[in-house]
Amino acid sequence: MKMQGLNHANIWRFKLTTATMTLIPAAVGINYVAKALAEGLKLPVWLGSLGTFLASMLAGPVAGAISGFINNVIYGLTLSPISTVYAITSIGIGVAVGVLHAKGWFSSASRVFVSALIIAIVSAVISTPLNVIFWGGQTGIAWGDSLFALLVANHAPVWLASFIDEFVLDILDKVCVAYLAFFIYRQLPQRMVRFFGDDQQ
Template sequence: MKENGIDTKASRFNMWKLHLSVATVTLIPAAVGINYVAKAFAEGLKLPLWLGSLGTYLASMLAGPTAGAISGFINNIIYGLTLSPVSTVYSITSIAIGIVVGVLFNRGWFSNVKRVFVSAILIALTSAIISTPLNVIFWGGQTGIPWGDALFATMIGNHINIWIASFTDEFVLDIMDKVVVAYLAFFIYRQLPQRMINYFKDNQ
């Protein structure tokens, strides 16, 4: 069955297979590179979002949640060691994003535009739930994105609990970021040659 150009049945894979095939091992560095460049681009232009999970999405869609989780984790470590030490703290968030994207994709939730939006909200919620305690512990509840932190400061100024304020700050930013990245990944995936998609699927 095809939805919006994606063969949802053929794109399913053995989701939790732990064996890393040659195809997957080749994909992971490419996904890490995409994450790294996208995040550096967003930070360089001071965009109100991160974009640093695009490669993670694509790896999860092509090769499953294990590949996505590994890609996200490695990128956070490398990015943290080279450009932004704060990135390392959020490795666990990237792992969770890779897992959730892989599960949702495998269940057909990246098969059309409407489902992609719902998927992005679920991914944003996952990211916010995991990141909020890290924000509170390490950064006093803030995210580092100015307009999100302005919302946080306003809520704190109105005596709203720091956990609620921090979650709101994170979730509002995550919704925008994860929706943008989800649609980018969706449209990129649709443009990939079917032969490439089959190559990863057949090597699961």
């Protein structure tokens, strides 16, 4: 069954209603717990955008962007200061997910994969300059940074090595998160999906 939320014409509308005031903190909490779990278990992915995906899918790109931004700031203030730097990346992810979802790119498992690749590119393009400026091009994920070191050792430009490091990690992370969000969204009651969509109209 195809689930409907925001229609294409309304994706950029945003109202700070009771629904969104409930959704955004919930999305921030999901992001926070997922990212903390991934870091605690030393997983090769971040998982910190799951709540952002869900907020964007339910209430549009603005709600998702706000959720991602707030989470990065809070996470940076409590567990990992470097997280705050990537708040702008989370905004980009929220916008990309919201637009792709509104255009029907989360309607099937095969389309979700394509969406994840697009979102990974968006994330990598935004994050790479931050990685270079603040961390010399590395991401903080061991196997990705091993690839970065190998590329630099073979005389690849730092910016290119950093982008490849970030992109390969983002592909794995965003594919995992996109499918998690896709399956969670499809299990939500239709009434809930329509509630958030109608609330922004």
